[in-house]
Amino acid sequence: MALINENFLKLKAGYLFPEIGRRVTAFQQENTEKAARLIRCGIGDVTEALPAACIKAMHEGVDELADRASFKGYGPEQGYAFLREAISANQYDGLNISADEIFISDGSKCDTGNILDIFGKGNRIAITDPVYPVYVDTNVMAGNTGDANESGAYAGLVYLTCDASNSFVAAPPAEKVDIVYLCFPNNPTGAVATRDQLTAWVNYALANDTLILFDSAYEAFVQDSNVPRSIYEIPGAHQCAIEFRSFSKHGGFTGVRCAYTVIPKALMGSTVSGEKVSLHQLWSRRHSTKFNGASYPVQKAAAALFTPEGKEQVAALIHHYMGNASLLRDACKAAGLPVFGGENAPYVWVGCPAGKTSWEMFDLMLHEAQVVITPGSGFGAAGEGWFRISAFNSRANVEEVCRRIGQLFQA
Numbered sequence: 001m002a003l004i005n006e007n008f009l010k011l012k013a014g015y016l017f018p019e020i021g022r023r024v025t026a027f028q029q030e031n032t033e034k035a036a037r038l039i040r041c042g043i044g045d046v047t048e049a050l051p052a053a054c055i056k057a058m059h060e061g062v063d064e065l066a067d068r069a070s071f072k073g074y075g076p077e078q079g080y081a082f083l084r085e086a087i088s089a090n091q092y093d094g095l096n097i098s099a100d101e102i103f104i105s106d107g108s109k110c111d112t113g114n115i116l117d118i119f120g121k122g123n124r125i126a127i128t129d130p131v132y133p134v135y136v137d138t139n140v141m142a143g144n145t146g147d148a149n150e151s152g153a154y155a156g157l158v159y160l161t162c163d164a165s166n167s168f169v170a171a172p173p174a175e176k177v178d179i180v181y182l183c184f185p186n187n188p189t190g191a192v193a194t195r196d197q198l199t200a201w202v203n204y205a206l207a208n209d210t211l212i213l214f215d216s217a218y219e220a221f222v223q224d225s226n227v228p229r230s231i232y233e234i235p236g237a238h239q240c241a242i243e244f245r246s247f248s249k250h251g252g253f254t255g256v257r258c259a260y261t262v263i264p265k266a267l268m269g270s271t272v273s274g275e276k277v278s279l280h281q282l283w284s285r286r287h288s289t290k291f292n293g294a295s296y297p298v299q300k301a302a303a304a305l306f307t308p309e310g311k312e313q314v315a316a317l318i319h320h321y322m323g324n325a326s327l328l329r330d331a332c333k334a335a336g337l338p339v340f341g342g343e344n345a346p347y348v349w350v351g352c353p354a355g356k357t358s359w360e361m362f363d364l365m366l367h368e369a370q371v372v373i374t375p376g377s378g379f380g381a382a383g384e385g386w387f388r389i390s391a392f393n394s395r396a397n398v399e400e401v402c403r404r405i406g407q408l409f410q411a
Contacts, residue, residue, distance in 0.1 A: 007140055019378070020042050020375075020378075024366065038371075043390065046248070046249065046317075050251070050253075050301070052309070056304065057301045057303065058297045058301040060300060061298075074293070075296055076293060077287050077293050080299050084260075095232040101265060103260060103262075104302075105261060106291075108246040109134055110259075111244050112215060113138035116142045117290075119179065121143065124177045124179075125177065125180070126158035126177040127180070130162060130168075130188055135213075144157075145157055167340065168340055169191050169197055176208045180205070180211070180213070182201065182212055182213070182214050183216075184198075184215075187347060189386075190344070190348060192222065192344045192345065198234050202236050202240060206236050211240060211279075214231040216229065216243055222345075231243050239266050239267060240267070243261070245262070250305065250314060253298075256301065267279045321392060325347070327402050328391060329341075334406065336409065337353070337409075338351035348389045349387075350387055351385060352386060357384065358385060358386060368408055369408050371401050373387045376388065389401075
């Protein structure tokens with residue numbers, strides 16, 4: 001009989017979003033009339049149509065595949081040059097990131113998990129709490145942790161608590177860690193790090209030989225010109241950071257699937273014996289071995305986001321979702337609840353009423369308001385007492401959610 005990877009047995013009962021789905025399905029089956037009123041503001045999935053520039057480019061790509069003269073088979077595993085060059089020119093202009101330091105993939109969620117393939121055992125790994133669950137679960141699967149305690153914290157990980165006292169932005173720890181995950185704008189809290197805060201992290205990383213895994217999947221939503229969109233805006237980051245970005249929220253590609261990871265050639269890891277090794281080379285080797293590249297029409301569509309028409313259409317999408325976030329923020333504040341996020345990110349992070357846990361708040365919103373939110377405890381122990389509302393929805397749905405929140409807390 002085949003032996004399994006027993007690290008999977010350490011995982012908690014279920015990944016957060018399938019558990020939410022299970023509860024929502026049960027509610028729908030038991031409450032037929034109320035189920036018809038259901039509005040989902042839980043999972044961060046986009047709702048609006050793809051930009052027209054992307055659709056046009058995707059059709060052009062399909063037409064090329066329909067003609068033997070322009071047909072494309074296997075593409076370069078690292079991504080087509082036209083897309084990598086467009087990203088370098090538009091997303092990293094002036095930041096000294098070349099096209100061949102950019103690796104195209106089918107999603108940042110995949111990349112943030114798969115990146116562990118190039119790292120060995122014994123690294124001391126830090127995560128923020130609350131945290132995007134994928135960072136934790138993939139480390140559990142890889143055998144980088146011990147068992148979880150009653151609060152869900154895994155032995156072997158360094159937890160950096162984020163709460164209202166630090167505006168949900170963790171400072172570098174006093175102890176040395178080898179790898180740290182940072183996500184800004186943050187999922188789930190919507191918090192952003194200032195230039196000074198990111199500079200402190202880069203300085204810490206350089207002083208401690210720490211690698212920063214920087215998830216900036218939501219950078220397109222930053223409204224404040226003083227908030228860095230890339231870790232590479234900070235001097236020294238090329239020597240200590242890998243950056244993950246996604247077209248899922250930038251261009252509404254959650255179902256289309258396209259993203260990219262940036263690994264500067266200056267970035268090094270170490271063998272046990274102390275030999276310096278290029279992380280760029282390791283990731284390129286891993287990518288070539290385990291991935292055959294995102295599809296040609298999808299990469300054509302992604303590149304179209306950087307045309308003048310595409311940029312204008314993306315800006316309209318961002319404006320729509322951030323308008324939703326503003327309405328949700330105002331509604332929760334008017335209800336007397338503490339609120340973070342929603343100003344530079346499409347997530348609003350809301351404090352539960354006194355005495356209610358985050359899952360109790362989930363049930364209250366589901367059963368009384370027919371609104372699906374995400375319980376904060378699903379993102380870690382420090383998320384208890386909070387919940388996340390996603391701004392990815394139609395304006396009509398968001399306005400209705402705001403009305404229901406007002407009714408719920410007036411009652």
